[in-house]
Amino acid sequence: MTAPVRVLLAEDEPLIRAGVRAVLAADPGIEIVAEAADGAEAVELARRHRPDVAVLDIRMPRLDGLAATAEIRRLLPEVAVVILTTFGEDAYISRAVDGGATGFLLKSGDPRELVAGIRAAAEGAAYLSPRVAKRVLDAMGRTVRASKAADRVAVLTARERDVLTLVGEGMSNADIANRLGLVEGTVKTHVSAILTRLGVRNRVQAAILAYEAGMVG
Structure with a gap:
């Protein structure tokens, strides 16, 4: 039996936190190991419990979700971070990506x-909620327009383009391997090469570039 995904939930609004908790508790494949009401507490609990995924609100007291994201990723690079956002917080997205979300x-x-995003993050995939994907592109795409994105992607091999498309669709390395008939280690090598050739730092930035280049609908 597969072990449940261990989740740290950080949200300062009790009502929202209760709602997210209820959604996650209903899934037997997810276990909430800790809850925090501010970013500083989230960092401390992440160090103590070492969850698979930390789900962080952006606006929190003491230490906001962006600073907490960067600190958790610095201290615990194996912990994936998923950001809870609203349509009014587009300006924070680039900072969240830079911080390692x-x-x-x-x-x-x-x-x-919510469940799909947490599972994808636990598997090492970049997940952009369909409704927020355009907002992410609008926020991040101010310096990377579609034509430039297409030029950058053109340096990739055909196989690397296939892999990038699936990264853009939020697939993990295992899912990509199954889809393309490859071994997972080969996919990991392709992903590393893609990040290097495109000059991006992580899978989220690669996924955004795939959207900008029109490789993902």
Whole structure:
């Protein structure tokens, strides 16, 4: 039996935190190991419990979710971070990506997206909620327009383009391997090469570039 995904939930609004907790508790494949009401507490609990995924609100007291993301990723690079956002927080997205966040989910989104996003993050995939993907592109795409993105992607081999497309769709290395008939180690090598050739730092930035280049609908 597969072990459940261990989740740290950080949200300062008790009502929202209770709602997210209820959604996650209903899934037997997810276990909430700790809850925090501010960013500093989230960092401390992440160090103590070492969850698979930390789900962080952006606006929190003492230490906001962006600073907490960067600190958790610095201290515990194996912990994936998913950001809970709203349509009014587009300006924070680039900072979240720079800090190492691997997923973006809307607080007002479908509960199934929350579960899917957490599972994807736990598997090492970059997850952009369908409704927030365009907002991410609008926020990040100010310096990377579609034509430039297409030029950058053109340096990739055909196989690397296939892999990048699936990264853009939020697939993990294991999922990509199954889809393309490759071994997972080969996919990992392709992903590393893609990040290097495109000059991006992580899978989220690669996924954004795939969207900008029109490789993902």
